[in-house]
Amino acid sequence: MPDAFTELARKTISVYITTGKEISPPSPLPEDMKSRAGVFVSLHKFGRLRGCIGTFAPMSDSIAQEIINMAIASSTEDPRFPPVTKAELDDIDINVDVLTEPELVNDIAELDPKIYGVIVSLGMRKGLLLPDLEGVDTVAEQLRIARAKAGIHDGEKITIKRFEVIRHK
Numbered sequence: 522m523p524d525a526f527t528e529l530a531r532k533t534i535s536v537y538i539t540t541g542k543e544i545s546p547p548s549p550l551p552e553d554m555k556s557r558a559g560v561f562v563s564l565h566k567f568g569r570l571r572g573c574i575g576t577f578a579p580m581s582d583s584i585a586q587e588i589i590n591m592a593i594a595s596s597t598e599d600p601r602f603p604p605v606t607k608a609e610l611d612d613i614d615i616n617v618d619v620l621t622e623p624e625l626v627n628d629i630a631e632l633d634p635k636i637y638g639v640i641v642s643l644g645m646r647k648g649l650l651l652p653d654l655e656g657v658d659t660v661a662e663q664l665r666i667a668r669a670k671a672g673i674h675d676g677e678k679i680t681i682k683r684f685e686v687i688r689h690k
Contacts, residue, residue, distance in 0.1 A: 525551055526588060526617040526689035530562050533592040535610055543593065546585035554585040559620035561651060561686075562591040564605065566612050572599040577620060577640055577649050577684070588617055617689040618651055623682035634663040637683040646671040652686060 523531065529547065536544050546554070561575025574594040581587045592615075596605040605613065623640055626632060632639065638652040641664060648671030650663055657663050664681070673679055 523615075524689050525554070526584075526619070527615045529554075529585060529588050530592040530615045530617050531613075533589045534564075534596045534605065534613070534615070537593050538596060538605055538607055538610060544589060546583060546589065550583060550585055554588075555583055557582065558584055558587065559684075560584060560587040560591050561616075561618040561620070562588065562595040563616040563618070563651075564595050565614045565616070566609060570601075571609075571613060572596055572602050572605065574599055575618065575620075575649075577623060577647075584619060614690075618686040619689070621685045621687075623684045626681040626683050629660050629664070629681070632660045632663070632681075632683055634658065634660060637685060639663055639667050640682040640684070641667040641671055641673060641679045642682075643671070643673045643677055643679050646673055648673065653688075 533544050536542060557579035559575060559577040559579055561573060564572040572595040575591050576587065579587060581590060634657050635653050638650055640647060640649045648667040650667040650670070657666065668679065
């Protein structure tokens with residue numbers, strides 16, 4: 522059953538796709554949406570990715586506003602997909618991932634792709650991969666995908682941070 526996080530994302534997408542208007546955060550703001558955190562909103566249609574956009578550091582005043590911003594972005598701005606249409610709304614499944622504060626990794630032995638997401642960086646180039654993704658079973662695969670997202674080649678020295686997510690479905 523959807524929770525308040527996914528319900529907020531669904532309402533945001535539905536209103537935005539049908540009216541072009543952004544909704545306001547709930548009032549009063551639920552306690553667990555008052556803090557600030559990075560948020561990813563992932564959309565799936567018939568089990569396949571349909572959109573995913575997020576932030577690894579908070580950009581808004583609350584998790585609620587972050588969810589609203591990322592729900593709109595994932596449904597209309599993911600460059601891999603056309604914008605979601607009204608006809609698709611009933612077929613979209615939504616996940617909202619709230620990220621913990623990223624922490625520096627000193628040894629890849631501290632990673633586990635089922636538990637931790639990763640952020641790899643080199644200068645201004647950064648790539649993020651969420652944890653517990655289907656088909657990503659090893660640390661090497663996780664780091665390879667994150668490097669590719671950042672445009673960082675094998676052999677280039679990277680900084681690695683890890684984070685956990687609270688996943689709402």
